[in-house]
Amino acid sequence: MKAAICTRYGDPRVLVFTDRPIPTPKANELLVRVRASTVSSADWRIRSLTLPRGFGPLARPALGLFAPRQPVLGTELSGEVMDVGSAVTRFKPGDLVFAFTGSGLGCHQEYRCVAEDSAVALKPHNLSHAQAAALSFGGATMLDFYRRAGLKAGDRVLVNGASGTVGTAAVQLARHRGAHVTGVCRRQHAGLVRTLGAERVLDRATEDFVCTEAPFDVIVDTVGSAPHARCAPVLSPGGSLLLVLSSLPQMLLAPWHGWRSDHRVIAGPVKERPEYIHNLRELALAGAFTPVIDSTWSFRQIRQAHARVDQGSKCGSVVVLLGDADDPA
Ligand SMILES: NC(=O)c1ccc[n+]([C@@H]2O[C@H](COP(=O)([O-])OP(=O)(O)OC[C@H]3O[C@@H](n4cnc5c(N)ncnc54)[C@H](OP(=O)(O)O)[C@@H]3O)[C@@H](O)[C@H]2O)c1
Numbered sequence: 001m002k003a004a005i006c007t008r009y010g011d012p013r014v015l016v017f018t019d020r021p022i023p024t025p026k027a028n029e030l031l032v033r034v035r036a037s038t039v040s041s042a043d044w045r046i047r048s049l050t051l052p053r054g055f056g057p058l059a060r061p062a063l064g065l066f067a068p069r070q071p072v073l074g075t076e077l078s079g080e081v082m083d084v085g086s087a088v089t090r091f092k093p094g095d096l097v098f099a100f101t102g103s104g105l106g107c108h109q110e111y112r113c114v115a116e117d118s119a120v121a122l123k124p125h126n127l128s129h130a131q132a133a134a135l136s137f138g139g140a141t142m143l144d145f146y147r148r149a150g151l152k153a154g155d156r157v158l159v160n161g162a163s164g165t166v167g168t169a170a171v172q173l174a175r176h177r178g179a180h181v182t183g184v185c186r187r188q189h190a191g192l193v194r195t196l197g198a199e200r201v202l203d204r205a206t207e208d209f210v211c212t213e214a215p216f217d218v219i220v221d222t223v224g225s226a227p228h229a230r231c232a233p234v235l236s237p238g239g240s241l242l243l244v245l246s247s248l249p250q251m252l253l254a255p256w257h258g259w260r261s262d263h264r265v266i267a268g269p270v271k272e273r274p275e276y277i278h279n280l281r282e283l284a285l286a287g288a289f290t291p292v293i294d295s296t297w298s299f300r301q302i303r304q305a306h307a308r309v310d311q312g313s314k315c316g317s318v319v320v321l322l323g324d325a326d327d328p329a
Contacts, residue, residue, distance in 0.1 A: 003109035004302045005071040009049040012306035014067075022111045027085040029113040030120065032097060034079040036133035037107040039305045039318045040165060043073040046105075047306060052224065054248025074107025074320075076100050078123055078132035088116045096123040098281075100136035102272040108302065110322055119277040124284040127291075132284075134291035134317035138169030139280040141244060142220075144270040146173060149218055149240040153178030156236070158209055161222035162198065163189035163315045166244055168292040170220045171196040176288040182216070184209055189315055192292065210234050220244060228257050228265050235263050243267035292316025299323075 003020045025031040045051060046068050051059050063069060078098040081091050091097065099112075099120035106112055114120045119140070123132045151157070157174040161167045162183030174181050175197025183190075183198035190201040202209055209226075215236040219226060224245040231241050241257075243250055246267035257265040283289040294314040297305040299322045308318050 001110035002299065003072050004074075004299070006047050006068050006073055007071070008067045009047065011048065012303040012310065014047065015303050015306065017300075020109065023113045025083055025085040025088075025113045026115075027087040028115050028117065029085045030081045030088060030091050030097070030116060031083040032077065032079040032099065032112050032114060032120075033082050034077045034107060034110055034112055034322050036078045036129040036322065037074045037320050038076055038134050038137060038165075039073075039302070039309045039320060040075050040137045041309065042075055042137070043105075043108075044306065044309045046073060048310070052245060052247050058248075068105075070105045072106045072109050074105055074109075075102055076133055076136040077107040077112060078129040079112075079322075082111070085116075090116055091120075091122075096129075097121065098123045098132040098135055098277070100140055100272065100277055102140075108299075108320070110299075117274065119272060119274045121277045121281045124281055126287070127284055130293060130296055130319045130321060131291050134165070134293060134319055135280045135284060135289070136277060137317070138165040138167075138291065139173070139283070139289060140272065140276040141166050141270050142169045142173045143276045143279055144273070145170075145220065145242045145244060145266060146177070146218075148266050149242055149264070151177055151179060151218055155179040155217040156182070156214060157218045157220065158182045158184065158216040158234075159198070159220045159222070160184045160209065160226045162193045162196075162201070163292075164222055165292075165314070165317045166222045167220075168193075168196055168316050169289065170222065170244075171198050172289045173283070174218075174220075176283065179218070182209070182212075182214075186313075192315065196292070215239070218242065228261075228263065232261065232263065237262050238264075240264040240266060294318050296321060 081095040163185040183193040251267040254265040254267040
């Protein structure tokens, strides 16, 4: 099978194709033929070794000294079950599934084994492989942050960076919970963010959310430009600041804000819980969450797909199709 391998840290040219044997599923695993995956901000960070401030010294020991220890990137997939291990009971060959491998990566190859009890579920029938592949990264991130924040109906939520993968999930999932959403993005994406459920959209070039009169119960920062000192005046008493993107000092100091003020600051890596994937499936089936797709590339265009993510201004997810997945099955 064909696999895209990250040979060292650097620009998209470090990605090369190689032939690998098709893996054999263990007793508790399914062998999935990957039909679609995404190039996420996590793939860009790992490939280019671009980490938020303070994480630099930890990067190579954690990820690999000269190249990623897991050279096949890709955190999410949609595809077809080709084979199952002897102990698998919930899936069978022919099932269409989507999965979030998260920090385990390994989706940029034609076949991937996933454990039955990991983050894998039947593909929602109303989504294409391209859409299903893009369900998990932003969706699981925001389910985890909103769970930690205790988001509830009626909350006033501000999403800074509302047009990215995480931002478009943040808007849709908050709206579905009955929150009132304000999005901050480029003017050209304002219409999209409104259709996702934002009642108000601020143009990031001309409107500063800290100058708005309305206080917010929850502020989601996917950009890294909304530290607590900046948000405090517009965060309601008891409000939560969700630093999806945070520096190491911000992450370590997050609990301190709770002791010094009546705000909660929540930061750090998301927990990769299999239950999120089942929640996302239900939300997709109900029409409450549909991933936004920035662009679609063939597998042989994987370098171009990475280059698109490197630009830092994608609107939703960058999808890579493998095999003949161009059909909207
Ligand atoms: N804590 C975690 O476990 C976790 C999980 C997932 C992601 N993340 C991090 O979260 C960040 C966002 O991820 P993503 O996948 O959503 O990235 P993305 O799709 O690239 O989205 C980033 C968005 O930020 C917008 N943006 C850039 N500068 C802005 C500004 N000054 N004001 C408002 N918006 C601005 C960009 O849109 P425009 O430039 O077009 O406005 C883009 O849509 C990444 O840094 C990622 O590493 C963390």
